[in-house]
Amino acid sequence: xxxxxxxxxxxxxxxxxxxxxxxxxxxxxxxxxxxxxxxxxxxxxxxxxxxxxxxxxxxxxxxxxxxxxxxxxxxxxxxxxxxxxxxxxxxxxxxxxxxxxxxxxxxxxxxxxxxxxxxxxxxxxxxxxxxxxxxxxxxxxxxxxxxxxxxxxxxxxxxxxxxxxxxxxxxxxxxxxxxxxxxxxxxxxxxxxxxxxxxxxxxxxxxxxxxxxxxxxxxxxxxxxxxxxxxxxxxxxxxxxxxxxxxxxxxxxxxxxxxxxxxxxxxxxxxxxxxxxxxxxxxxxxxxxxxxxxxxxx
Amino acid sequence: xxxxxxxxxxxxxxxxxxxxxxxxxxxxxxxxxxxxxxxxxxxxxxxxxxxxxxxxxxxxxxxxxxxxxxxxxxxxxxxxxxxxxxxxxxxxxxxxxxxxxxxxxxxxxxxxxxxxxxxxxxxxxxxxxxxxxxxxxxxxxxxxxxxxxxxxxxxxxxxxxxxxxxxxxxxxxxxxxxxxxxxxxxxxxxxxxxxxxxxxxxxxxxxxxxxxxxxxxxxxxxxxxxxxxxxxxxxxxxxxxxxxxxxxxxxxxxxxxxxxxxxxxxxxxxxxxxxxx
Numbered sequence: 001x002x003x004x005x006x007x008x009x010x011x012x013x014x015x016x017x018x019x020x021x022x023x024x025x026x027x028x029x030x031x032x033x034x035x036x037x038x039x040x041x042x043x044x045x046x047x048x049x050x051x052x053x054x055x056x057x058x059x060x061x062x063x064x065x066x067x068x069x070x071x072x073x074x075x076x077x078x079x080x081x082x083x084x085x086x087x088x089x090x091x092x093x094x095x096x097x098x099x100x101x102x103x104x105x106x107x108x109x110x111x112x113x114x115x116x117x118x119x120x121x122x123x124x125x126x127x128x129x130x131x132x133x134x135x136x137x138x139x140x141x142x143x144x145x146x147x148x149x150x151x152x153x154x155x156x157x158x159x160x161x162x163x164x165x166x167x168x169x170x171x172x173x174x175x176x177x178x179x180x181x182x183x184x185x186x187x188x189x190x191x192x193x194x195x196x197x198x199x200x201x202x203x204x205x206x207x208x209x210x211x212x213x214x215x216x217x218x219x220x221x222x223x224x225x226x227x228x229x230x231x232x233x234x235x236x237x238x239x240x241x242x243x244x245x246x247x248x249x250x251x252x253x254x255x256x257x258x259x260x261x262x263x264x265x266x267x268x269x270x271x272x273x274x275x276x277x278x279x280x281x282x283x284x285x286x287x288x289x290x291x292x293x294x295x296x297x298x
Numbered sequence: 299x300x301x302x303x304x305x306x307x308x309x310x311x312x313x314x315x316x317x318x319x320x321x322x323x324x325x326x327x328x329x330x331x332x333x334x335x336x337x338x339x340x341x342x343x344x345x346x347x348x349x350x351x352x353x354x355x356x357x358x359x360x361x362x363x364x365x366x367x368x369x370x371x372x373x374x375x376x377x378x379x380x381x382x383x384x385x386x387x388x389x390x391x392x393x394x395x396x397x398x399x400x401x402x403x404x405x406x407x408x409x410x411x412x413x414x415x416x417x418x419x420x421x422x423x424x425x426x427x428x429x430x431x432x433x434x435x436x437x438x439x440x441x442x443x444x445x446x447x448x449x450x451x452x453x454x455x456x457x458x459x460x461x462x463x464x465x466x467x468x469x470x471x472x473x474x475x476x477x478x479x480x481x482x483x484x485x486x487x488x489x490x491x492x493x494x495x496x497x498x499x500x501x502x503x504x505x506x507x508x509x510x511x512x513x514x515x516x517x518x519x520x521x522x523x524x525x526x527x528x529x530x531x532x533x534x535x536x537x538x539x540x541x542x543x544x545x546x547x548x549x550x551x552x553x554x555x556x557x558x559x560x561x562x563x564x565x566x567x568x569x570x571x572x573x574x575x
Contacts, residue, residue: 003400010478011401014394018387018453019407025429025448026414026422033425041428095314101307112562113315116322119558119565121507123529124551128321130532131328131540137339139324146341171318176569183570221573232420235509239529253420260424261514270424277421284416 033270041267043260048267055271066259070272072247073255076237080251081230084166088226089219091170092177099178100185111182118175122235129168129240130155161241161249168236173229177222184218185211224287231280252276325551329353329544336540352545364531366546369524372442372516374553376523377506380443384452384501385494392456393482397468408457411450427514441515442523446505452497455571459493460486492564499561500568503554524550 003011037055039048058066099111117125132139133154141151154164192210201209212219234253237243243250256276260269323343328336329352331345356366394401395408422445430441463486471485487494512523513530522530528550532543558565 008400008402011394011398012403014398014478014482015391015401015407018391018447021387021444021447022411022414022450025426025445026417029422029425029429030417032429033421036425036428098307098311098314102311103304103308106308106311110311110315112559114318115562115566116555116558117318119503119507119554120551121525121528121554122509123525123532124547127528127532127543127547128325131544132321132324134540137337137540139320139341142339142341145339171321179566179569180573183573218573228418232418235529239532242533256420257423257510257514260427266424266428273420273424277418280418280420281416 033274036267037270037274039267041265041270043264043266051267055268056275058268059271059275066268066272069255069259070252070275073250073252074276076248076250077231077233077252079162080165080233080249081227083162084169084230084233085223085226087166087170088174088177088230089222092174092222093181093219095174095178096181096185099182111178114178115175117172120172122172123239125168125172126235126239129164129171133164133240155241156245158245158248161245164240165233165236165249168240169230169233177226180218180222181215184215188214220287220290224284227283228280231276231283325544326548328540329548331541333539333541336544352542353549356542356545356549364527364546365519366524366527366549368520369522369527370549370553372439372521373506373524376439376442377502379439380446380505381498381502383443383447384449385498387447388452388497389456389487389490389494390482392453393460393486395453396457396460396463397486398478411453414448414450415454423511426511430515437516437518437521442512442521443505445511445515446501446508451572452501455497455568456490456493458571459490463489495561496564496568496571499557499564503557503565506554 036048038050038052040051040055041048055066058064059070061067095114099107099114102110120128131137135141135151135153135156138154140154144151152160154160188211192214193206196206196210232253233251234257237249237251238254241249243254252272253276256269256272259272260266327343327345330348330350332347332349332351335346356364391411395404395411398404426445427436430436435441467485467489468481471481476484506523507525508523509525509529513526516522516526528547531546
């Protein structure tokens, strides 16, 4: 039976409100962003002359202001990604395994304890850690002094600024990876382990030869979400180190948004945002190919 | 040997829990101290002279004219309205995609929505700002709500649920003469409470906690959200006024902590769903 036009219209109307929102607040901004990036788009000016690709060219012209801004920011971001992602994955998995190894009565309780910080907003997280890291009155330095140690310039010295950003990021977001890993670990069939035990396998070889291969797709998922999240880092350096000391922790997103809102160069900042987005999308696609390739191999 | 290992694991778990919870306990403890004691660099968790002045002054808006109650109201309002809109439009779209086979452009729209899950926020951030700026909507609730409605996560989550919803129940309603809207609103939705609560909690926490967008989309003191407001206080006149700042931060964190405690089961479900795409 062929559906009537009336039926087709009424069915489509269900999806219309969301589709309109999708068009207005996702599709349109994407297109508009490309348009802006091709113009000299000064935030307060009424005139926005077309400049072709010159916003992009400026970013790739050595020694230009835009070049320094973009690549210094990118380098700071990449450093953060390299420091944080392995820790986020290893600690997330370790905590998940710890929770799973606990007696079942205690699991829920400890899972909640480790998960709570994830429920907080970026600013609550940052304000709490501003106080923990305060050089003179902060909790950590007070503790160090009690123990007879030296104060540490947590937010104003190198490499301490990076250490602080990574501590806060781990504390704040590790619960997400833990939850994903706990779920994955629970999906590993119990009889795999039993069979291995009969063969006399050690805990370590069970972990290497059973656990890791079985949770591989989840591992890739966590790797990619952690990489993207770390690539988008903004709140931690914006609120805790304010990009310092010097410009050390001025990550890419801080530079892009400052370029748009403080220097008012929205056109050039949009070009930077588009390149940054492309980098993130490429990372996602590589991950997708890795997962897809694995499925084909099976 | 086995018992010893178990005891050791529990000790490690407790130590880790102490590390994770310490900053939160310290936040609450500091919020009950006066500013002098909060800056003294001591490590006492129990304040020497406990005081709730920080809370009273903060909630009255007496502190540096910060309208904290207004900010909380803003955040709760946009969180609730935004979540309501998203639950409605996402469930309708997901229902059509999953069940109304004769919907126009069904396949292409579905692929577009799925693909959009890979779009990083940085791509839309600046043009979205320019769009709302052009419409004169910066510093309005519209700017603080509408951008979230484009997210495809909810559509996808509900789609997966609806696709496995038993067809027989819908068929029975159709034979009784119910139209599509009646089937959706009286049969499908009442059977989807659990998944709707899951999406609702996840969405509300996302909007309430969002930081970067409201920081730029609402800049007038009256239109700030609590998340952006707290951040600005910590960078401005409240630097080092830790007692007061911590009282405000505790108030800001309270709504999400309560929802998290009550709805953790749902929140976890949403996160796990996001991983099994």
